[in-house]
Amino acid sequence: MSQSVIQIGHFNAAKPQTMRNVLLHAPTIIWVDKGYKQLWWHEQQLKIDAQHWLIAPANQYLTFINQPLQQSFHSRAMSLLVPPPMEWLAESEHDKLHSSPQINTTDKLRWCFNMLDEMRQQSLGYNTQKQLLMAFYSELKQQDALRLLFPSAIDSLRDKMSRYLAMNPGADHKLDIVAAHFNMSRATLIRKLAAENCSFRDILAEIRMSYALGLMQQSQANPHDHSQLSLALACGYQSESRFSARFKQQFGLTPKQYQHTL
Numbered sequence: 001m002s003q004s005v006i007q008i009g010h011f012n013a014a015k016p017q018t019m020r021n022v023l024l025h026a027p028t029i030i031w032v033d034k035g036y037k038q039l040w041w042h043e044q045q046l047k048i049d050a051q052h053w054l055i056a057p058a059n060q061y062l063t064f065i066n067q068p069l070q071q072s073f074h075s076r077a078m079s080l081l082v083p084p085p086m087e088w089l090a091e092s093e094h095d096k097l098h099s100s101p102q103i104n105t106t107d108k109l110r111w112c113f114n115m116l117d118e119m120r121q122q123s124l125g126y127n128t129q130k131q132l133l134m135a136f137y138s139e140l141k142q143q144d145a146l147r148l149l150f151p152s153a154i155d156s157l158r159d160k161m162s163r164y165l166a167m168n169p170g171a172d173h174k175l176d177i178v179a180a181h182f183n184m185s186r187a188t189l190i191r192k193l194a195a196e197n198c199s200f201r202d203i204l205a206e207i208r209m210s211y212a213l214g215l216m217q218q219s220q221a222n223p224h225d226h227s228q229l230s231l232a233l234a235c236g237y238q239s240e241s242r243f244s245a246r247f248k249q250q251f252g253l254t255p256k257q258y259q260h261t262l
Contacts, residue, residue, distance in 0.1 A: 005126070005130050006078055006080055008117055009079075009213075010074065010217060012072075012073060012217060013066045013261050013262060014072070016065055016068065017261045018064075018252070019062070019251050020252045021062075022213070023059065023206045024062065025210065026058050026079040026159075026166070027079070027149040028054075028055075028058075028078065028079045029056075029077070030054040030078075031075060031113060032049055032054075032075040033074055033076075034073055034075075035073035036048060036049040036073075038065040041100065053109070055145055056101050059159060059162065066261075076113075084141070085134075088137065088146060113136070115136075116133065116136055119132055156196055157193060158198050161182070161200070161203055164181065165204055166207050169204075169211035173204055175200050209235075215231055216258060216259055217262070228240050228244065228255055228256070231243070
């Protein structure tokens with residue numbers, strides 16, 4: 001199977017979903033096409049609906065309420081795993097970050113988003129996928145939105161590690177093995193992450209919690225086939241209680257409470 005340049009998650013709700021500290025581990029575009037997302041962003045309160053996209057860089061924490069209309073909410077979150085050319089970011093008209101992560105959509109942007117979503121079903125080669133993604137970036141650049149996704153041309157170690165761990169969140173990741181992947185000693189990795197005010201343990205836990213949300217969304221059609229224990233095991237936790245406690249610590253509600261909103 002070819003490596004993918006994007007990941008897309010589908011999120012549904014039949015009841016209001018109040019969520020906090022939802023981590024976006026990669027630059028992400030969120031398109032709500034049913035209902036709306038009530039988002040708290042710094043000092044602002046935003047309404048993300050079908051006419052507006054949420055554009056956020058890597059390692060952002062979101063606090064929001066997914067509000068269904070007529071008992072229906074649906075959004076797609078597209079995570080972008082390959083950056084645009086550095087010179088495109090240098091050419092951006094933005095000299096500073098926007099105060100808002102919200103942009104108006106256009107027919108061209110929506111067409112590009114749908115094209116990339118459909119692309120995943122075609123088993124295209126990596127280079128072909130990348131060229132199609134660059135076309136989307138070009139359109140975003142025309143809308144002066146590329147800098148919202150990539151405020152810096154240089155990835156932090158946390159950005160790189162988040163993408164690496166997100167490839168297989170439920171695996172038994174060991175610090176020594178991860179450090180070797182990044183050509184570092186264990187001590188160097190710990191020190192560099194500490195300089196970015198984070199730790200390996202925290203990054204892994206947050207990636208696993210985001211993965212859990214996706215698994216629960218995927219299993220909503222057959223909820224009885226996916227017990228909380230099997231969900232915990234899939235996310236790398238051997239204890240159902242530890243998984244549930246970490247989920248509530250992260251999002252402010254238990255896995256069962258979240259499932260009841262689906």
